[in-house]
Amino acid sequence: xxxxxxxxxxxxxxxxxxxxAISQTRPSATRPASALTGKIDWGAATTGVxxxxxxxxxxxxxxxxxxxxxxxxxxxxxxGPALAAKxxxxxxxxxxxxxxxxxGAQVELTGTNSFVPVKPGTxxxxxxxxxQPTVIRTVDGQMLSFMRYGVLYTVxxxxxxxxxxxxxxxxDYARQVAADAQKNVVMGKAAQKAAQDAAxxxxxxxxxxxx
Amino acid sequence: MKAALxxxxxxxxxxxxxxxxxxxxxxxxxAAPPPAPASDPAPAPGAATGPTLPTDDGGKEVPKTDxxxxxxxxxxxxxADSGTPAPSSDAGPGxxxxxxxxxxxxxxxGYTDSxxxxxxxxxxxxxxGYANSQIYRPGGMYYPQxxxxxxxxxxxxxxxxxxxxxxxxxxxxxxxxxxxQGQDIRPAxxxxxxxxxxxxKNQHWTVAADNGKVTSVASYSVEIxxxxxxxxxxxxxxxxxxxxxxxxxxxxxxxDRLGIVSNNMGFDSNGKPEYTSLxxxxxxxxxxxxxxxxGQVLAAxxxxxxxxxxxxxxxxxxSGNGCPAQx
Numbered sequence: 371x372x373x374x375x376x377x378x379x380x381x382x383x384x385x386x387x388x389x390x391a392i393s394q395t396r397p398s399a400t401r402p403a404s405a406l407t408g409k410i411d412w413g414a415a416t417t418g419v420x421x422x423x424x425x426x427x428x429x430x431x432x433x434x435x436x437x438x439x440x441x442x443x444x445x446x447x448x449x450g451p452a453l454a455a456k457x458x459x460x461x462x463x464x465x466x467x468x469x470x471x472x473x474g475a476q477v478e479l480t481g482t483n484s485f486v487p488v489k490p491g492t493x494x495x496x497x498x499x500x501x502q503p504t505v506i507r508t509v510d511g512q513m514l515s516f517m518r519y520g521v522l523y524t525v526x527x528x529x530x531x532x533x534x535x536x537x538x539x540x541x542d543y544a545r546q547v548a549a550d551a552q553k554n555v556v557m558g559k560a561a562q563k564a565a566q567d568a569a570x571x572x573x574x575x576x577x578x579x580x581x
Numbered sequence: 582m583k584a585a586l587x588x589x590x591x592x593x594x595x596x597x598x599x600x601x602x603x604x605x606x607x608x609x610x611x612a613a614p615p616p617a618p619a620s621d622p623a624p625a626p627g628a629a630t631g632p633t634l635p636t637d638d639g640g641k642e643v644p645k646t647d648x649x650x651x652x653x654x655x656x657x658x659x660x661a662d663s664g665t666p667a668p669s670s671d672a673g674p675g676x677x678x679x680x681x682x683x684x685x686x687x688x689x690x691g692y693t694d695s696x697x698x699x700x701x702x703x704x705x706x707x708x709x710g711y712a713n714s715q716i717y718r719p720g721g722m723y724y725p726q727x728x729x730x731x732x733x734x735x736x737x738x739x740x741x742x743x744x745x746x747x748x749x750x751x752x753x754x755x756x757x758x759x760x761x762q763g764q765d766i767r768p769a770x771x772x773x774x775x776x777x778x779x780x781x782k783n784q785h786w787t788v789a790a791d792n793g794k795v796t797s798v799a800s801y802s803v804e805i806x807x808x809x810x811x812x813x814x815x816x817x818x819x820x821x822x823x824x825x826x827x828x829x830x831x832x833x834x835x836x837d838r839l840g841i842v843s844n845n846m847g848f849d850s851n852g853k854p855e856y857t858s859l860x861x862x863x864x865x866x867x868x869x870x871x872x873x874x875x876g877q878v879l880a881a882x883x884x885x886x887x888x889x890x891x892x893x894x895x896x897x898x899x900s901g902n903g904c905p906a907q908x
Contacts, residue, residue, distance in 0.1 A: 458830060462808065486869050490872060504751070509750070509818055531847060531849065
């Protein structure tokens with residue numbers, strides 16, 4: 371009986387030691403993050419283009435790569451004319467980044483409808499409170515995110531003097547950039563085509579149009 | 582008699598295995614939470630042990646009140662090539678790491694998240710790197726008994742997670758919503774970038790972790806946006822500005838050099854340079870979305886835990902399956 375108990379203890383110990391040794395070879399029991407594509411409200415975005423100041427901002431944006439703009443299938447928010455004048459655009463079909471030199475600071479405006487889903491409540495510290503986007507501190511500046519037209523837009527300010535430049539220490543500047551950008555929506559060729567396709571689909575669904 | 586002897590040996594082996602497992606000397610998930618190892622000291626007696634950074638620190642790696650003077654080439658201990666053999670240019674032997682989410686005790690709220698946020702990245706340093714805390718280890722503001730950031734214990738394995746270490750920046754993965762937004766990684770040796778540029782030795786390059794485009798080059802940060810959805814953002818902080826090789830709009834491939842690791846933290850209000858410890862702060866950001874109970878979709882770009890992805894990248898390098906150098 372005692373021999374059997376000892377043998378059992380030995381087996382359990384060996385199994386546990388083996389498990390520990392194996393676990394050392396893997397970082398964690400993880401699952402990869404996968405992305406979903408959000409639905410864009412093309413009707414609202416088209417109205418925004420028609421009624422907003424995007425065309426004006428675009429005229430100032432002489433350095434903006436028009437091919438990169440045409441490749442984005444998203445409503446693109448531009449910064450106000452002063453920043454737009456120094457803006458560069460980097461894009462993928464479902465993501466863009468506009469980067470502007472703001473003299474001792476950099477303003478970056480990004481948009482995407484590609485997301486990784488998380489459980490409800492996760493994002494509470496980052497989302498709008500009382501109608502204002504939550505501006506968060508980063509290591510070298512500030513950042514805020516907001517949703518418009520079903521697209522996630524993010525404004526990020528980075529400063530050479532990140533701990534004394536008011537553009538990176540107070541929330542006002544980032545909020546102002548976000549407010550200005552929401553007046554300046556434009557669409558490149560890919561976005562216009564996506565908007566037209568969506569309008570056609572909606573018309574078919576409503577029985578107003580037969581292809 | 583012979584059988585009894587064999588049984589005794591087996592029991593002794595099993596007990597030894599059990600002791601190693603339970604004491605955490607075999608690191609990795611599945612092991613019991615290990616105590617701080619000798620090379621990863623616990624906070625000093627009397628040091629702050631909770632989230633006590635001033636709320637206006639802006640998430641600085643080393644706050645202004647840090648008693649640690651800015652490190653200069655003059656007070657840097659002899660570099661690795663003047664006595665101690667330099668680590669191998671690749672990962673080198675002996676890599677070990679403590680489990681994800683296992684922060685230095687009392688160094689912050691920690692986190693609980695097992696998602697592998699960037700499964701196929703390359704390790705973002707060209708050479709060996711040491712992931713560990715900048716403020717709860719020698720040279721850090723919460724380790725006053727040893728103010729030498731070049732202490733050998735900082736430049737050794739095992740790695741330790743410091744995502745959600747105490748900071749004042751918003752981080753949705755930290756209980757309480759505040760904490761360190763990335764992982765700090767020390768380079769192969771404790772030699773400042775300016776000195777390494779002057780000597781041409783010990784230049785520790787950061788490299789692209791993913792294929793993508795450069796979407797930001799700021800005063801002391803570079804950002805790469807991954808090509809594939811969900812377009813993860815990889816941010817590298819504290820590089821020596823004069824060494825940054827990329828520009829906004831550049832296309833980069835995994836392993837491409839970006840710049841040299843330094844202690845750069847921009848300038849103060851008088852235009853005087855500010856410094857942190859010699860390290861790279863590495864962040865991964867991902868666009869996240871949730872559906873509110875009313876059906877509304879909410880989204881935000883958020884910092885995600887990089888440690889597990891970094892461990893995977895380093896393990897691939899150690900096993901010879903790392904990313905090619907693309908200088």
